[in-house]
Amino acid sequence: MLNSNRPESYWGGMGKRLRRNKTAMAGVVILIVFTLGSLLAPVIAPHPVEQMNFNSRLSAPSLTHLLGTDDFGRDIFSRLLHGGRISLLMGLITVVLSTLVGVTLGIIAGYYRRADLFIMQGMDILMSLPALLLAIAVIAVLGPGLTNAMIAVVIAVIPSYVRVVRSAVLSIREKEYIEAVRALGIRDWQILLKHVLPNILSPIIVLSTIQFGVSILAAAALSFLGLGAQPPMPEWGAMVFVGKAFLSQAWWMSIFPGLAIMLVVLGFNLLGDGLRDAFDPKTR
Amino acid sequence: MKEVLLEVKDLRLQFKTDKGELPALQGISFQLKKGETVALVGESGCGKSVTSLAIMGLLSRANAQMEGSIRFRDILLNQLSTGELRNIRGKDIAMIFQEPMTSLNPVHTIGRQLEEVYQLHTDLSKKERQAKAIEMLKKVGVPRAEDIMREYPHQLSGGMKQRVMIAMAMACNPDLLIADEPTTALDVTIQAQILELMNDLKENDHTSLLLITHDLGVVAEMADRVLVMYYGEIVEEADVVSLFSHPKHPYTIGLLRCIPDLDEEEKLRLDPIEGSVPLLGEVTQGCAFRFRCSQAEERCYQEKPPLMATGTGTQAVRCWLYENKEMAV
Numbered sequence: 001m002l003n004s005n006r007p008e009s010y011w012g013g014m015g016k017r018l019r020r021n022k023t024a025m026a027g028v029v030i031l032i033v034f035t036l037g038s039l040l041a042p043v044i045a046p047h048p049v050e051q052m053n054f055n056s057r058l059s060a061p062s063l064t065h066l067l068g069t070d071d072f073g074r075d076i077f078s079r080l081l082h083g084g085r086i087s088l089l090m091g092l093i094t095v096v097l098s099t100l101v102g103v104t105l106g107i108i109a110g111y112y113r114r115a116d117l118f119i120m121q122g123m124d125i126l127m128s129l130p131a132l133l134l135a136i137a138v139i140a141v142l143g144p145g146l147t148n149a150m151i152a153v154v155i156a157v158i159p160s161y162v163r164v165v166r167s168a169v170l171s172i173r174e175k176e177y178i179e180a181v182r183a184l185g186i187r188d189w190q191i192l193l194k195h196v197l198p199n200i201l202s203p204i205i206v207l208s209t210i211q212f213g214v215s216i217l218a219a220a221a222l223s224f225l226g227l228g229a230q231p232p233m234p235e236w237g238a239m240v241f242v243g244k245a246f247l248s249q250a251w252w253m254s255i256f257p258g259l260a261i262m263l264v265v266l267g268f269n270l271l272g273d274g275l276r277d278a279f280d281p282k283t284r
Numbered sequence: 285m286k287e288v289l290l291e292v293k294d295l296r297l298q299f300k301t302d303k304g305e306l307p308a309l310q311g312i313s314f315q316l317k318k319g320e321t322v323a324l325v326g327e328s329g330c331g332k333s334v335t336s337l338a339i340m341g342l343l344s345r346a347n348a349q350m351e352g353s354i355r356f357r358d359i360l361l362n363q364l365s366t367g368e369l370r371n372i373r374g375k376d377i378a379m380i381f382q383e384p385m386t387s388l389n390p391v392h393t394i395g396r397q398l399e400e401v402y403q404l405h406t407d408l409s410k411k412e413r414q415a416k417a418i419e420m421l422k423k424v425g426v427p428r429a430e431d432i433m434r435e436y437p438h439q440l441s442g443g444m445k446q447r448v449m450i451a452m453a454m455a456c457n458p459d460l461l462i463a464d465e466p467t468t469a470l471d472v473t474i475q476a477q478i479l480e481l482m483n484d485l486k487e488n489d490h491t492s493l494l495l496i497t498h499d500l501g502v503v504a505e506m507a508d509r510v511l512v513m514y515y516g517e518i519v520e521e522a523d524v525v526s527l528f529s530h531p532k533h534p535y536t537i538g539l540l541r542c543i544p545d546l547d548e549e550e551k552l553r554l555d556p557i558e559g560s561v562p563l564l565g566e567v568t569q570g571c572a573f574r575f576r577c578s579q580a581e582e583r584c585y586q587e588k589p590p591l592m593a594t595g596t597g598t599q600a601v602r603c604w605l606y607e608n609k610e611m612a613v
Contacts, residue, residue, distance in 0.1 A: 113346070175386060176381055176382075176383050176386040176387045177387050177388055177389045177390075179342065179381065180379075180381050180387040180388070180449070180452075181389070181397075181400070182342055182373070183340055183342060183373055183374065183378070183379040183381075184373060184374035184378070184400070184404060184452065185369075185370045185371060185372070185373035185374035185375060185404055185405065186370070186374075186400075186404060187370065194392075194400075195389050195392075198391040198392070199390070199391055201391075
């Protein structure tokens with residue numbers, strides 16, 4: 001029931017529903033652990049990242065090396081912590097960039113009929129290629145490396161933003177309150193910024209959360225293929241790739257970075273699903 | 285004679301669609317004087333709302349082709365640029381929409397939406413805007429105005445929302461208020477309150493009101509003059525007393541027959557007009573009402589009647605029945 005003395009705000013109700021969702025909270029816990037681990041990597045890593053120790057090459061997980069060592073005797077656990085910084089930061093940058101570009105294009109496509117055809121045909125072309133293949137093609141042009149991998153991932157995920165935002169805008173622009181503010185003498189950009197954008201924030205937030213995981217996965221895949229981060233950088237995808245050669249002798253070299261990727265992506269997906277349910281309790 | 289505030293002359297409007305051009309308005313002409321209330325009456329799809337949107341300049345110029353003129357004071361609205369129109373909208377001409385439930389943005393507080401009007405059309409500071417907004421809410425009879433400012437639309441009832449919409453429309457003291465079915469979505473008691481409120485505000489601020497409705501009860505309550513529309517045309521024009529006492533056009537007569545009479549002893553069935561408004565573009569010649577008219581003659585199928593004076597005051601009617609026949613009153 002409505003309590004008129006202490007009205008529940010939109011965001012307040014959303015947060016309450018999210019906190020009640022156990023799987024979403026599991027996602028949050030995973031993400032908090034990984035974020036803290038990455039942020040505090042220099043403090044909590046038991047060994048320096050690049051410290052090689054040829055006496056303990058390829059040693060199995062033990063108390064000194066929690067997750068074992070690699071072919072140069074480097075501590076996998078420490079490298080994972082530092083690698084988390086790369087992966088999470090890459091994810092963050094790609095999500096921010098693709099959100100900015102994708103939302104702008106999506107709003108324009110949804111609101112202006114003429115731009116719609118032009119933008120959506122461009123997006124259809126991008127979407128007709130598998131995302132990873134597209135990213136590889138972009139890197140083939142730009143050359144391998146971390147920055148180019150990020151650009152490639154951004155280009156590959158933009159179409160999904162444009163599509164989601166465009167359809168959200170299409171439904172909002174026909175609402176009566178948009179016509180009502182137009183009748184008040186408001187400018188188009190003010191309508192878009194003040195009245196349309198706030199109404200489509202929830203799908204954007206949900207999509208960004210899920211795309212965060214997708215971006216990390218894509219970046220790791222590119223690094224695994226040798227197109228993104230290059231060894232000896234402790235990027236998770238690159239670590240899986242290096243470990244692949246030693247899979248029969250030292251499974252921990254690939255398995256643990258792989259698990260790290262999986263858990264982070266899982267965390268984002270759980271949170272994303274939870275956010276979707278929390279934002280729109282009717283569509284469960 | 286009072287000053288003419290709004291003059292619409294031979295307004296024609298065609299919508300461009302894949303199936304060709306659809307005539308939505310076929311030469312509408314009317315005047316609205318200062319302080320006057322004119323009601324635009326008719327069934328759904330007869331062009332009432334389109335007329336109001338055309339006056340506001342809210343129709344997409346790409347899809348709607350407009351001819352004729354709309355003069356507001358001495359400004360020709362249909363020749364203004366979008367920017368110039370924007371300055372008039374909300375300030376000199378304001379509009380209230382049909383659905384109060386959906387006419388407020390659900391993500392902003394009432395206060396923010398009301399303040400926005402002042403932000404658009406005045407140079408007031410944030411504090412002054414807030415004070416003005418609260419004052420306006422009180423003026424339209426919203427209780428606990430200060431609290432309501434911080435609340436969201438979903439926390440208000442339909443009647444309250446319509447009051448807020450009226451507050452937004454009246455915020456800058458517009459000369460002309462267009463109300464598109466302002467009470468259709470509200471229940472009867474609230475309807476009466478909202479109508480009374482609109483009447484009060486109108487009297488106080490000398491605002492002219494263009495009332496769009498299909499509710500003849502509302503017309504009787506509010507209007508000075510009535511324009512009956514059918515198929516994008518005005519079929520009858522009369523002051524409110526003449527219209528109710530001796531309607532002329534068969535369509536108007538039909539509309540009046542559809543009003544239930546509570547005093548009637550016998551429980552008579554209502555007498556609806558058979559059929560519905562023809563689709564746009566369906567009628568190419570003759571009178572558009574002939575398909576539903578019991579008095580249709582051969583001529584009605586061939587020639588379209590002009591709007592003819594009937595001899596009683598300013599009443600005019602678009603029907604061959606009244607040609608050369610000054611009706612005895």
